[in-house]
Amino acid sequence: MQVFNALKKHRVLAAGTAVFTAVLVLILVPLSLLLMPKEFINTSYPSTSSILGFYKMPENTLDVLFLGSSHAISGFDTQELYRKYGLRSSTLGSGEQNVAVSYFYLKEALKTQKPKAVVLDTLMAFPFRDSKLLYSSASSSEKALNFMKPGINKLQAIYEISRYDEELDPVSMALPFLRYHDRWDSLDENDLMIWSDYASLTLHGYNIKMGQLKEDEADFKPFNEAEGSEAVLAPLIRSYLDRIEETCRENGMELLLVKTPSNKTGADEYLAMKAYAAEKGLRYIDFNEEGVYRESGFDFPHDMGNAGHANYYGAVKITGLIGDMLLSEGITAGSDDKKSWEDTEWLYERCKNNFFISVAETEEELKALTEDNNYSLKIESDKEGEKTVIYDEELRDKFDTVIITEKGEVIHD
Amino acid sequence: MFLSLFYLLLLLAVLILYYSLPLKYRWVSLLIGSLLFFFHEDKWGLPVFAAIVLCSYFASRVLSVRKSRALLIIFIAAVLIPLLCTRTFVKYTGLSLIAPLGVSFFTLQIIAYLTDIYKGKLTAEKNFLKYLLFISFFPQILQGPIPRYDLMDELYEGHLFSEEKCVRGFQLILWGFFLKLMIADRAGIFVDAVYGDTETFGGAFVLIAGILYSIQLYADFSSCVCIAKGSAEMFGITLGENFMRPYFADSVKDFWRRWHISLSMFLRDYVYITLGGSRKGRIRKYLNILITFLVSGLWHGGGLNFILWGLMHGCYQIAGDVIKPVKNKIVTFILVMLAWIVFRAESLSKALSMLKSMVLRFDIHTLYNGSLLLEDFGCTEWVILSAAAMILFVVSLLQERGVRLRERILSLPMTLRGAVYLAAILVCIIFGKYGSGFDAGSFIYAGF
Numbered sequence: 001m002q003v004f005n006a007l008k009k010h011r012v013l014a015a016g017t018a019v020f021t022a023v024l025v026l027i028l029v030p031l032s033l034l035l036m037p038k039e040f041i042n043t044s045y046p047s048t049s050s051i052l053g054f055y056k057m058p059e060n061t062l063d064v065l066f067l068g069s070s071h072a073i074s075g076f077d078t079q080e081l082y083r084k085y086g087l088r089s090s091t092l093g094s095g096e097q098n099v100a101v102s103y104f105y106l107k108e109a110l111k112t113q114k115p116k117a118v119v120l121d122t123l124m125a126f127p128f129r130d131s132k133l134l135y136s137s138a139s140s141s142e143k144a145l146n147f148m149k150p151g152i153n154k155l156q157a158i159y160e161i162s163r164y165d166e167e168l169d170p171v172s173m174a175l176p177f178l179r180y181h182d183r184w185d186s187l188d189e190n191d192l193m194i195w196s197d198y199a200s201l202t203l204h205g206y207n208i209k210m211g212q213l214k215e216d217e218a219d220f221k222p223f224n225e226a227e228g229s230e231a232v233l234a235p236l237i238r239s240y241l242d243r244i245e246e247t248c249r250e251n252g253m254e255l256l257l258v259k260t261p262s263n264k265t266g267a268d269e270y271l272a273m274k275a276y277a278a279e280k281g282l283r284y285i286d287f288n289e290e291g292v293y294r295e296s297g298f299d300f301p302h303d304m305g306n307a308g309h310a311n312y313y314g315a316v317k318i319t320g321l322i323g324d325m326l327l328s329e330g331i332t333a334g335s336d337d338k339k340s341w342e343d344t345e346w347l348y349e350r351c352k353n354n355f356f357i358s359v360a361e362t363e364e365e366l367k368a369l370t371e372d373n374n375y376s377l378k379i380e381s382d383k384e385g386e387k388t389v390i391y392d393e394e395l396r397d398k399f400d401t402v403i404i405t406e407k408g409e410v411i412h413d
Numbered sequence: 414m415f416l417s418l419f420y421l422l423l424l425l426a427v428l429i430l431y432y433s434l435p436l437k438y439r440w441v442s443l444l445i446g447s448l449l450f451f452f453h454e455d456k457w458g459l460p461v462f463a464a465i466v467l468c469s470y471f472a473s474r475v476l477s478v479r480k481s482r483a484l485l486i487i488f489i490a491a492v493l494i495p496l497l498c499t500r501t502f503v504k505y506t507g508l509s510l511i512a513p514l515g516v517s518f519f520t521l522q523i524i525a526y527l528t529d530i531y532k533g534k535l536t537a538e539k540n541f542l543k544y545l546l547f548i549s550f551f552p553q554i555l556q557g558p559i560p561r562y563d564l565m566d567e568l569y570e571g572h573l574f575s576e577e578k579c580v581r582g583f584q585l586i587l588w589g590f591f592l593k594l595m596i597a598d599r600a601g602i603f604v605d606a607v608y609g610d611t612e613t614f615g616g617a618f619v620l621i622a623g624i625l626y627s628i629q630l631y632a633d634f635s636s637c638v639c640i641a642k643g644s645a646e647m648f649g650i651t652l653g654e655n656f657m658r659p660y661f662a663d664s665v666k667d668f669w670r671r672w673h674i675s676l677s678m679f680l681r682d683y684v685y686i687t688l689g690g691s692r693k694g695r696i697r698k699y700l701n702i703l704i705t706f707l708v709s710g711l712w713h714g715g716g717l718n719f720i721l722w723g724l725m726h727g728c729y730q731i732a733g734d735v736i737k738p739v740k741n742k743i744v745t746f747i748l749v750m751l752a753w754i755v756f757r758a759e760s761l762s763k764a765l766s767m768l769k770s771m772v773l774r775f776d777i778h779t780l781y782n783g784s785l786l787l788e789d790f791g792c793t794e795w796v797i798l799s800a801a802a803m804i805l806f807v808v809s810l811l812q813e814r815g816v817r818l819r820e821r822i823l824s825l826p827m828t829l830r831g832a833v834y835l836a837a838i839l840v841c842i843i844f845g846k847y848g849s850g851f852d853a854g855s856f857i858y859a860g861f
Contacts, residue, residue, distance in 0.1 A: 010574070010576055012827075013576045013579070013580075016827050016831065019831070020831050020834070020835070023831070023835065024835060024838065027835070027839065028842075031839075031842075031843075171418045172848065177842060178842070178847070178848065179848060181842055181843050181844075181845070181847075181848065182848065184843050184844070185793055
């Protein structure tokens with residue numbers, strides 16, 4: 001009562017303080033957005049698939065939600081799932097995304113979407129960074145949560161995750177301008193793009209991993225279940241898996257556990273996750289297990305961009321098997337708005353083209369792929385002194401620009 | 414500690430509680446806030462702190478009925494033991510676990526209190542909780558100003574809410590943030606680099622680091638005091654001045670009337686005058702000056718470099734008395750700065766080596782050939798630091814000339830005032846030095 005009376009008596013000061021605070025907040029919110037690094041803009045492979053695109057999706061248009069690390073981002077081809085099965089899906093994933101972030105991403109997704117199925121990539125259920133309780137770096141958690149909309153879910157995520165990682169400062173995670181304030185002198189045009197449509201442009205969280213494995217990286221052999229002894233599922237990790245499972249169950253969503261092809265996990269992890277799935281009555285498939293590996297027709301050297309991430313070819317195969325499993329579980333496409341997936345067809349084709357360029361082996365292939373004159377050609381020379389660079393005139397005409405560099409310095413533009 | 418969300422929320426919560434309670438009980442909210450602050454910042458130091466407070470309370474009650482010099486000495490020794498033990502413990506183990514928060518400051522506060530009771534200048538506070546508040550008052554426990562009991566009546570009187578005092582307090586807090594984030598922690602980057610590698614950074618680097626350290630130390634300490642005073646002012650409580658533009662002093666004697674005023678007054682009243690002051694002849698006076706500054710050096714730290722620092726100032730004062738003092742601000746600054754170079758060094762040998770290299774390896778070209786641009790302290794940092802230091806200089810100059818800046822700002826229309834505050838906050842947020850690699854919550858003087 002005394003406080004109320006005081007406010008009434010000093011109403012000018014009270015009003016002034018309220019206005020001042022409001023103006024400060026109105027400045028700090030866009031300032032935070034400006035200062036936060038945008039690692040998903042203008043990069044060939046963003047380390048974080050932006051949640052901004054997810055927020056732009058019309059409500060209740062999602063059939064399947066994918067969650068997980070970069071293995072999920074590159075392994076689950078959301079556009080392919082739509083094309084082949086009509087299933088509308090999106091991936092909420094990020095580099096080294098731990099199970100806690102996956103849980104809070106799930107909670108966030110349920111604010112606007114009601115998917116029928118959730119597919120969780122299980123890489124981060126086992127030690128990735130051994131010294132961390134959640135097996136992921138502090139920076140990966142920060143990046144994942146940076147662009148989540150402010151709210152109770154985000155605050156809870158920050159509170160819980162920072163408890164398990166002392167490198168994380170909850171205050172600066174809640175107020176990102178504190179953490180990134182010194183980026184002011186390295187701001188560039190990418191930072192301004194945060195307010196453009198480009199920032200939320202995404203293949204529904206899918207990102208094509210370019211390239212194929214080199215000869216010396218192709219050493220992979222799918223394991224046999226009998227080779228392993230069950231790994232330990234840490235209590236903390238298990239608690240978040242339980243919460244994901246419980247949330248799915250309460251919301252009538254099918255939960256499917258998946259391990260995409262990679263050299264990061266083996267039979268031990270497989271057995272542990274299989275036991276967990278059996279206990280909870282969930283389906284679990286591990287593409288590294290020889291049965292599944294063969295069934296999917298996966299070819300490690302051909303279908304992987306590197307030893308941990310599937311490329312386009314691999315993603316199509318992974319998605320194909322998952323699509324079949326979802327259909328067998330009775331997950332069917334909804335009949336509502338499909339515009340989001342129709343609208344990203346052109347982007348998908350563009351990204352696929354980029355992938356094919358990255359694996360092109362002949363000049364003819366390259367010419368065919370770059371016909372639309374939307375590419376620039378950069379020739380890097382490592383030899384000093386006088387030289388002549390000869391390239392096909394026809395090839396040159398195909399490109400928007402041609403740049404020749406010598407040891408990083410542009411000598412022809 | 415002050416530059417943390419916890420402190421700001423605590424301050425807000427205590428303010429609301431303070432002005433919600435009846436006048437008679439408002440001091441209780443200050444006590445609650447102080448204990449919460451102490452517990453949050455130093456829960457492991459609480460037992461030692463509680464023991465010191467209890468002992469000193471007991472001592473004050475005994476002294477108020479029995480004015481015994483021997484008892485006073487015993488009680489002062491007892492109060493000093495934790496400070497001396499923790500100093501020794503920290504020096505030899507590097508651990509500061511048992512050093513309660515603010516031990517250097519409240520120890521002097523208690524010594525002054527007990528001495529004043531012994532001398533009959535004041536009567537002991539009978540209410541233990543009020544006494545506890547006097548010792549633990551959260552805005553000033555960290556780095557002072559070291560309060561005298563007879564100045565602390567304001568603590569127990571409940572104050573009516575004053576818009577003006579609240580806004581003035583906010584201004585001071587904002588200024589404190591500016592000093593710390595824009596100047597102190599920024600200058601510290603260069604200073605730490607030089608002091609961290611004195612082999613590489615000799616000559617002119619030492620000179621520049623000395624100048625920057627002088628600015629850093631002043632800004633750092635002053636910022637904490639500003640935040641303390643600003644916080645107290647929001648409760649209607651006026652803490653004493655601790656700085657009066659010290660680098661505008663025109664003699665070392667004048668410097669000590671302007672720098673860490675509460676400590677200077679303590680040393681004057683409880684060491685220098687107790688030793689006899691200037692009443693027992695010239696030689697004795699000079700000896701007393703040296704002892705007083707030796708005590709000051711020891712208070713700041715147990716290392717020989719602190720003792721040398723103290724003795725340097727003692728010698729400056731004596732020299733200023735013996736020969737006609739040079740009343741010159743620049744000369745005074747140079748003398749003080751040379752002493753700060755010693756003060757900042759890790760050890761006496763390092764300090765002497767740095768002073769030697771400053772002279773023998775001095776190369777004037779260093780000042781303009783780009784050498785001062787370090788990896789973590791490039792052109793941009795120099796520009797921002799210079800601009801911020803210039804603001805500090807202009808503000809100090811105006812204050813020195815009697816311009817009451819806070820009143821001038823208060824007289825501006827509300828929208829313009831708001832714009833000034835907003836600009837200050839945004840400047841500190843964007844350009845301030847804090848975050849990863851910095852510990853904006855730690856203050857140099859809190860380590861003494």
